[in-house]
Amino acid sequence: MISPALPADLKAALEQLLYGTSRTEAATRAATISKTYRDGGTSAPIVTTTDAIAYAGARMPATYAAVAASLNALTEITPEFSPSTLLDVGAGPGTASFAATQAFESLRTLTLLDANPALRELALTLASDRRRTAAFDYQLGDARKLLASAAPAELVIASYVINELGDAARDQLADSLWRATAGTLLIVEPGTPAGYQRILDARARLIAQGAHVVAPCPHDAACPLQPPDWCHFVQRLPRSRLHQQLKGAELPYEDEKFSYVALSRAAPPTRLSRVLTQPEQTKVAITAKLCTPDGLTMAVAPRRDKAAYARFRRLAWGDAADDGNASD
Structure with missing residues (x-):
C-alpha cells in the first residue's frame, strides 16, 4: 500500500520551483486553470512554466492521492501483478507515473504522452532528480x-x-487505451455524477471487448446503483502550507472525491465486495453498504457477533471486504 500523500521529495521540488514567485499570483493562476478543467476544458491555458508549477502545486497532491488509492485497490485484489512497462496517457506533470513507481518496484519502462509543452517540461524537471523516474520517455503530442x-x-x-x-x-x-493494454488499464475521473458516468461508459464499452473488472466492482455485470446515487470514493490527504496557500484553504487536509475502474485482460483471482459509503456504527451494530458479486446489499454486523463486529469496525469507504457471516 502506498501513502496518499505526495512524496516528500516531490513536494520539496515543487516548493523550490515556486521559490521567489508571488504566491498570490500563483494561486490566482491555479484557480483559473482548475476552473477550466472543472468546466470540461483542456490544459490549453497552461502556457508558461509558472502556469504549470502553480497548477501542479494546487492539483498534483489530490490527483496523486486519487491515483494512489486506485492503485492500492488494484494491488489488493491482484497482489501478484508486477508490471514492467507503464503507459501514462494525458500525463500532465507526470502525477500518475510518480504514483505508479511508488506502487510497483517492477516498473522499468515509463512512457508518458501529453500535448502540453509546459507540463512536459515540469514533469521532466521533477523526474530528473529521482532515480526511478529520471528515464521518463515523455512524448509530446x-x-x-x-x-x-x-x-x-x-x-x-x-x-x-x-x-x-x-x-x-x-x-x-x-x-485505443484498451488496444495499448497488455495487462491492466486504470481510468480515474473526478468523483462527480458526470465523472462516474464517463467511467461507466468506458467500463461497459471495454467489457464488451473482453475486459474484466479488477476494481472497484466485484463483478463484470452492469452497475446496480440507480440515480441519483453514483459510485465514487474519497481519499483524504494532508495539505502542505504551499498547498493551502495555492488553494486559498484553511484546513490542513483535503478530501478528494474520485471515481475509477481498473480493467484487466485476465479475470481477477478473487471477487471481494466493495464498501460504497462510510459504514454506520451504533451501539448495537455496524451497517455497511456493499457492492457484492451478486449485487447491492446492506450488510449488518451485530455487536453480539464479536468476530464480524470487529471485522466491520476496520472497514472504511472504498475498502474491499469479505462480508461473510454478516447478515443482510
Missing part, C-alpha cells in the same frame, strides 16, 4: 494520435483525461 504507434504496456493509466473529450472522442480513446 496529441495523446490519441501517439497511442496509435505506442507499444503495448502492462499497465496503462488515463488519469483525469477523458473529461476533456466529447462523447465520440471518448469512445475512440477508450478503444
Whole structure:
C-alpha cells in the first residue's frame, strides 16, 4: 500500500520551483486553470512554466492521492501483478507515473504522452532528480494520435483525461487505451455524477471487448446503483502550507472525491465486495453498504457477533471486504 500523500521529495521540488514567485499570483493562476478543467476544458491555458508549477502545486497532491488509492485497490485484489512497462496517457506533470513507481518496484519502462509543452517540461524537471523516474520517455503530442504507434504496456493509466473529450472522442480513446493494454488499464475521473458516468461508459464499452473488472466492482455485470446515487470514493490527504496557500484553504487536509475502474485482460483471482459509503456504527451494530458479486446489499454486523463486529469496525469507504457471516 502506498501513502496518499505526495512524496516528500516531490513536494520539496515543487516548493523550490515556486521559490521567489508571488504566491498570490500563483494561486490566482491555479484557480483559473482548475476552473477550466472543472468546466470540461483542456490544459490549453497552461502556457508558461509558472502556469504549470502553480497548477501542479494546487492539483498534483489530490490527483496523486486519487491515483494512489486506485492503485492500492488494484494491488489488493491482484497482489501478484508486477508490471514492467507503464503507459501514462494525458500525463500532465507526470502525477500518475510518480504514483505508479511508488506502487510497483517492477516498473522499468515509463512512457508518458501529453500535448502540453509546459507540463512536459515540469514533469521532466521533477523526474530528473529521482532515480526511478529520471528515464521518463515523455512524448509530446496529441495523446490519441501517439497511442496509435505506442507499444503495448502492462499497465496503462488515463488519469483525469477523458473529461476533456466529447462523447465520440471518448469512445475512440477508450478503444485505443484498451488496444495499448497488455495487462491492466486504470481510468480515474473526478468523483462527480458526470465523472462516474464517463467511467461507466468506458467500463461497459471495454467489457464488451473482453475486459474484466479488477476494481472497484466485484463483478463484470452492469452497475446496480440507480440515480441519483453514483459510485465514487474519497481519499483524504494532508495539505502542505504551499498547498493551502495555492488553494486559498484553511484546513490542513483535503478530501478528494474520485471515481475509477481498473480493467484487466485476465479475470481477477478473487471477487471481494466493495464498501460504497462510510459504514454506520451504533451501539448495537455496524451497517455497511456493499457492492457484492451478486449485487447491492446492506450488510449488518451485530455487536453480539464479536468476530464480524470487529471485522466491520476496520472497514472504511472504498475498502474491499469479505462480508461473510454478516447478515443482510
